[in-house]
Amino acid sequence: xxxxxxxxxxxxxxxxxxxxxxxxIDTDGRRDTTADVRWLQGITxxxxxxxxxxxxxxxxxxxAGWLHQHDDVFEWSRFTGVQPAGEHxxxxxxxxxxxxxxxxxxxxxxxxxxxxEPAPGPCWGLSLAGSxxxxxxxxxxxxxxxxxxxxxxxVEISLGRVSGAGWEITDxxxxxRHGVELRPRLRASALTVGHSGxxxxxxxxxxxxxx
Numbered sequence: 001x002x003x004x005x006x007x008x009x010x011x012x013x014x015x016x017x018x019x020x021x022x023x024x025i026d027t028d029g030r031r032d033t034t035a036d037v038r039w040l041q042g043i044t045x046x047x048x049x050x051x052x053x054x055x056x057x058x059x060x061x062x063x064a065g066w067l068h069q070h071d072d073v074f075e076w077s078r079f080t081g082v083q084p085a086g087e088h089x090x091x092x093x094x095x096x097x098x099x100x101x102x103x104x105x106x107x108x109x110x111x112x113x114x115x116x117e118p119a120p121g122p123c124w125g126l127s128l129a130g131s132x133x134x135x136x137x138x139x140x141x142x143x144x145x146x147x148x149x150x151x152x153x154x155v156e157i158s159l160g161r162v163s164g165a166g167w168e169i170t171d172x173x174x175x176x177r178h179g180v181e182l183r184p185r186l187r188a189s190a191l192t193v194g195h196s197g198x199x200x201x202x203x204x205x206x207x208x209x210x211x
Contacts, residue, residue: 010094010095011069015041017041018116019040020038021035021113021114022100024111035052035053036050038159039114040144041141042206043124044067045125045146045206047146048064051171060157062082063083064078064079064139065077079150091106092105092106099116100113100114101114101115101116119144120142121142122207124209124210126138126202126209129201130149130201136149138184147159155173157172157173167181181194184211190202
């Protein structure tokens with residue numbers, strides 16, 4: 001991992017990749033180092049999946065949308081999530097402490113530490129519209145992808161790996177989706193996924209998209 005000096009400004013481009021949370025200091029002072037929290041960040045599009053700490057009664061959580069930067073403040077603007085969004089925008093100030101990205105809440109008193117798993121390679125995102133008003137997002141960063149949908153059937157937040165064998169979902173808010181092949185196929189502004197060829201219309205894209 002490239003060494004980053006403390007005090008170096010955080011740029012949007014620095015955020016690309018798969019991040020794992022190593023520490024949460026919550027609003028009540030509680031510290032958590034055991035929850036499995038992963039944030040896959042593309043150019044602006046992101047997918048965030050959260051599994052509770054072992055033994056916790058909490059369920060999977062996660063959300064997806066687009067990241068925006070205003071000076072040192074970053075805001076995660078979501079279009080969907082497993083749990084409802086809070087009353088305030090999801091915004092935090094970011095700074096480097098060595099190789100650790102430190103996020104400090106703007107509207108809530110919390111601190112999160114993030115470490116990067118480098119993901120060189122393609123970086124792009126597709127914003128999608130489905131039948132019946134559904135929305136979706138497909139993000140690829142190197143060998144990782146994120147898939148998020150909000151339809152009449154509910155919300156899906158999933159992460160996966162791209163390899164010569166295909167696009168396999170490796171973790172999801174729905175455990176039954178583990179191991180499922182996403183099979184994205186893009187033709188002009190139409191994206192189909194899955195063995196059934198579920199159809200989506202591309203409403204926006206970023207980066208050089210190759211599926």
